[in-house]
Amino acid sequence: MALEKLGKALNSALRKLARSSTVDEALIKEVVRDIQRALIQSDVNVRLVLQLTKRIQERALNEKPPAGVSPKEHVIKIVYEELTNFLGREAVPLEIKEKPTVLLAVGIQGSGKTTTIAKLARHLQKRGYKVGLVCTDTWRPGAYYQLKQLVEPFKIEVFGDPEEKDAVKLAREGVAYFKERGVDVIIVDTAGRHKEESGLIEEMKQISGAINPHEVILVIDGTIGQQAYNQALAFKEATPIGSIIVTKLDGSAKGGGALSAVAATGAPIKFIGVGERVEDLEPFDPKRFVSRLLGLGDIEGLLEKFEELQREQELKEEDVEKFLKGKFNLKDMYAQLEAMQKMGPLKQILQMIPGLGYSLPDDAVKVGEEKLRRYRIIMDSMTEEELENPDLINYSRIKRIARGSGTSTKEVRELLAQYNQMRKMFKSLDKRKLAKMAKKFGGFGGLGI
Numbered sequence: 001m002a003l004e005k006l007g008k009a010l011n012s013a014l015r016k017l018a019r020s021s022t023v024d025e026a027l028i029k030e031v032v033r034d035i036q037r038a039l040i041q042s043d044v045n046v047r048l049v050l051q052l053t054k055r056i057q058e059r060a061l062n063e064k065p066p067a068g069v070s071p072k073e074h075v076i077k078i079v080y081e082e083l084t085n086f087l088g089r090e091a092v093p094l095e096i097k098e099k100p101t102v103l104l105a106v107g108i109q110g111s112g113k114t115t116t117i118a119k120l121a122r123h124l125q126k127r128g129y130k131v132g133l134v135c136t137d138t139w140r141p142g143a144y145y146q147l148k149q150l151v152e153p154f155k156i157e158v159f160g161d162p163e164e165k166d167a168v169k170l171a172r173e174g175v176a177y178f179k180e181r182g183v184d185v186i187i188v189d190t191a192g193r194h195k196e197e198s199g200l201i202e203e204m205k206q207i208s209g210a211i212n213p214h215e216v217i218l219v220i221d222g223t224i225g226q227q228a229y230n231q232a233l234a235f236k237e238a239t240p241i242g243s244i245i246v247t248k249l250d251g252s253a254k255g256g257g258a259l260s261a262v263a264a265t266g267a268p269i270k271f272i273g274v275g276e277r278v279e280d281l282e283p284f285d286p287k288r289f290v291s292r293l294l295g296l297g298d299i300e301g302l303l304e305k306f307e308e309l310q311r312e313q314e315l316k317e318e319d320v321e322k323f324l325k326g327k328f329n330l331k332d333m334y335a336q337l338e339a340m341q342k343m344g345p346l347k348q349i350l351q352m353i354p355g356l357g358y359s360l361p362d363d364a365v366k367v368g369e370e371k372l373r374r375y376r377i378i379m380d381s382m383t384e385e386e387l388e389n390p391d392l393i394n395y396s397r398i399k400r401i402a403r404g405s406g407t408s409t410k411e412v413r414e415l416l417a418q419y420n421q422m423r424k425m426f427k428s429l430d431k432r433k434l435a436k437m438a439k440k441f442g443g444f445g446g447l448g449i
């Protein structure tokens, strides 16, 4: 998870509130101090931290909770709101309005730019856009091959010529090439050799003048912490159509500093990089990010992920409901397992489920393709009634099902065990936290109040 350490520290500060019987001035001040410490440890600029925590303290001490809201909930809501504002308040999504939309990506060497372009291309492809990539890095011929290799599995085409020395020419030709092929989005990668922002911005201006992009995206390395401020500012001043992607937020101790520094410049952060794999890119939404960071759960994110899946898989709304409520039979389980295979690591999904916080179970419900195929065969030998209500399956039925499907009783039992495990897990989630969270996305399921 992005900023895991900061999240844990903030979560434990809020848990103090959740656990206490009364909320008084001393407690509020203690919690505010904990928040200060957590943010400073994550390299957030001290001046910004003080401004933020002062606001939290003032509001927490002076504002009266609205009717129906407990003082605890109220303070937590204030912390949530202020942190959200701190990181930019509203999500600013990447818009693909015209065909083709041309995006120009810039970033200092090692910022993760090439990887990020591959991630962005895949992200857009998953949403149904046909994407073409143009590599204009004339300094590092390897960049072209690196990009090609990253997107090869997804059949995304890369235009480039490692022999060519004129980056502007490459950019112009690449855009023309993909325009002719009718792609929806063209992403132009640039060289990252520059040691300073000035060189980077100069090249951006030159290429930009040649291809007239809809948006220039700056890729910033999240591990540089609050130093990101200067990079983001210089960029924002040079381009009116700039957005930012902050990378390497997985495992970075300074990620909080980088995110808040970029947000402080007013440049919109549209995505964050949370790992080395092509799938590890997340649209950045301050609200959702903060609620996850604080361990409040991310029901919105979860639902969106399901929506995405639904588009891919025609998963019905009632299936999503069943999944969330833990009411499902063997057929549903099969559909869910199949769905999960598509959705990527289950851990990421579970992390979004309110209430699970940090004690994530192992990937208990992730099964391989081969196993799924075996499950299908076993299920084909069950009666409709058994599929609807697996509790009916006794030992003699297990034997018959194994024989009928040409599998073993061990495998049948394994399938049933998996079903029971999943059912139990989702049921316990449901009971503990989901009901509260379901009321409104802004609930505080993760804190048990």
Ligand SMILES: Nc1nc2c(ncn2[C@@H]2O[C@H](COP(=O)(O)OP(=O)(O)OP(=O)(O)O)[C@@H](O)[C@H]2O)c(=O)[nH]1
Residues within 6 Å of the ligand: 107, 108, 109, 110, 111, 112, 113, 114, 115, 116, 140, 143, 191, 192, 193, 247, 248, 249, 250, 272, 273, 274, 275, 276, 280
């Ligand atoms: N952990 C983690 N690593 C990342 C992330 N994004 C990129 N990286 C890694 O950062 C390193 C540099 O990434 P590149 O994409 O090669 O960097 P670049 O900025 O394109 O570098 P140049 O092509 O030289 O300009 C690689 O090892 C990437 O795998 C991320 O979000 N998380």
